[in-house]
Amino acid sequence: MGLDFTVVPKFFDVIFIGVGWTVAITIAAGLLSFFGGIVFAVVALYGPLLVRLPFRLFAWLFMGTPLLLQLFLIYFGLIQIGIDLPAFVAGVVGLGLHFAVYNSELIQASILAVDKGQNEAARTLGLSRGQALRKVVIPQAVRAVIPPIGNNMIALLKDSALVSVIGVAELTLAAQQAIGRTFRPFEFYVTAAVCYYFINLALEAGLRRIERHIQLSR
Amino acid sequence: MSDAPFIEIRNAAKSFGALEVLKDINLTVEKGQIVAIIGPSGSGKSTLLRAINELDPLTSGEVWLDGVQINKDLPFRQYEKHVNQVRQDIGMVFQHFNLFPHLTVRGNITLAPKMLKGLSDKEVNELAEEQLKRVGMLERIDYYPSQLSGGQKQRVAIARALAMKPKVMLFDEATSALDPELVEEVNLVMKQLAEEHMTMIIVTHEMGFAQDVCDRVLFMDQGYVVEEGSPDIVFRNPTQDRTKDFLKKHLQGQN
Numbered sequence: 201m202g203l204d205f206t207v208v209p210k211f212f213d214v215i216f217i218g219v220g221w222t223v224a225i226t227i228a229a230g231l232l233s234f235f236g237g238i239v240f241a242v243v244a245l246y247g248p249l250l251v252r253l254p255f256r257l258f259a260w261l262f263m264g265t266p267l268l269l270q271l272f273l274i275y276f277g278l279i280q281i282g283i284d285l286p287a288f289v290a291g292v293v294g295l296g297l298h299f300a301v302y303n304s305e306l307i308q309a310s311i312l313a314v315d316k317g318q319n320e321a322a323r324t325l326g327l328s329r330g331q332a333l334r335k336v337v338i339p340q341a342v343r344a345v346i347p348p349i350g351n352n353m354i355a356l357l358k359d360s361a362l363v364s365v366i367g368v369a370e371l372t373l374a375a376q377q378a379i380g381r382t383f384r385p386f387e388f389y390v391t392a393a394v395c396y397y398f399i400n401l402a403l404e405a406g407l408r409r410i411e412r413h414i415q416l417s418r
Numbered sequence: 419m420s421d422a423p424f425i426e427i428r429n430a431a432k433s434f435g436a437l438e439v440l441k442d443i444n445l446t447v448e449k450g451q452i453v454a455i456i457g458p459s460g461s462g463k464s465t466l467l468r469a470i471n472e473l474d475p476l477t478s479g480e481v482w483l484d485g486v487q488i489n490k491d492l493p494f495r496q497y498e499k500h501v502n503q504v505r506q507d508i509g510m511v512f513q514h515f516n517l518f519p520h521l522t523v524r525g526n527i528t529l530a531p532k533m534l535k536g537l538s539d540k541e542v543n544e545l546a547e548e549q550l551k552r553v554g555m556l557e558r559i560d561y562y563p564s565q566l567s568g569g570q571k572q573r574v575a576i577a578r579a580l581a582m583k584p585k586v587m588l589f590d591e592a593t594s595a596l597d598p599e600l601v602e603e604v605n606l607v608m609k610q611l612a613e614e615h616m617t618m619i620i621v622t623h624e625m626g627f628a629q630d631v632c633d634r635v636l637f638m639d640q641g642y643v644v645e646e647g648s649p650d651i652v653f654r655n656p657t658q659d660r661t662k663d664f665l666k667k668h669l670q671g672q673n
Contacts, residue, residue, distance in 0.1 A: 321516035325530035326506035416562045417520045
């Protein structure tokens with residue numbers, strides 16, 4: 201049985217919807233991982249001890265265990281304690297928190313690397329600790345780690361395929377559905393791969409724009 | 419209260435662990451006076467300056483500005499509130515400018531007035547323009563710090579401090595990090611402030627500038643104020659050997 205890519209166009213609608221879900225999950229989880237990463241970094245550095253210690257455990261849990269397991273736990277496990285999340289939400293929360301922890305590590309190191317004089321200048325003008333952190337230190341710390349956070353976003357896009365296992369009809373699951381009806385795995389996996397590649401190109405172009413935009417302000 | 423000096427530092431002492439960097443310092447500055455603090459590195463002059471706005475709080479002693487004690491002994495939260503308030507009255511200019519690189523010149527100047535004085539966008543913009551005009555940097559208002567020379571950065575930093583309408587300006591070696599040809603533009607701005615009778619305390623290595631502009635000179639060494647007086651006396655007729663030594667070495671270094 202030879203390869204036959206002519207079956208692919210018949211499933212364009214399925215693939216197209218899959219691309220839509222993948223993009224939606226990546227954007228939602230990406231935003232959660234970015235802003236969550238900032239919040240986690242501040243908590244890890246400046247939170248009271250009673251918050252910091254449980255947070256370390258939480259961070260260790262997310263960095264030290266497989267993302268697949270985390271998704272199972274959030275989607276199938278949490279129901280038992282009364283938290284019944286829709287698959288899409290569970291996927292976004294799992295991916296978002298997982299990468300938020302990685303982003304938080306980057307941002308923490310970056311906050312500590314901001315020149316001490318920046319905080320001093322802000323405090324000298326009369327800004328409080330919180331105001332100086334929010335308006336002066338964190339914006340600089342985040343700008344400095346935009347490139348590695350961008351790399352995490354690309355990893356997040358690729359790992360979004362994992363949420364297919366909890367039934368979100370994103371690109372990988374869409375390809376599998378098409379394969380189930382046509383028994384043509386090669387054609388549809390290649391199609392999905394090409395789609396991921398183009399989404400990735402778009403994401404990288406977006407990241408480059410952001411990097412160019414902040415170049416002067418560093 | 420009107421008899422009290424504008425700025426008064428009483429029995430100031432400061433240690434970092436076992437190291438005593440300030441030892442029983444007393445200093446009064448009248449409104450509109452310009453005081454230079456000179457001395458070898460490690461003499462405690464920057465620490466004294468930084469004690470005035472609580473960047474390096476004293477171990478003991480008192481700092482007063484215009485009838486208010488700066489270094490009040492208060493519970494943490496009240497202390498923070500108090501220093502945030504009094505620091506608005508004390509402008510500070512740093513050796514390394516410390517402009518906020520993520521903000522434009524305008525953003526650098528308007529940040530604190532907008533957050534702390536409840537001014538509208540229009541008001542802070544006018545304020546920024548007014549202060550930048552004062553330091554001759556108005557045409558760079560929408561530049562980022564990375565696009566400015568060192569001298570321009572320092573002039574913007576001065577405008578940023580002035581925008582809070584401080585009662586006193588502290589200069590911590592404001593020209594030490596500048597290329598020689600950029601020193602003059604910053605000195606000119608400081609001279610102009612002197613003519614406007616801004617109260618200023620200036621830590622400097624530039625003896626010429628101190629002599630020209632300042633009403634009073636303090637020579638510090640090893641945590642003490644060794645000698646104090648008008649520039650004429652301190653520079654031409656110092657009474658202390660340590661002052662003479664320092665000036666001799668310094669003048670040799672310059673020639």
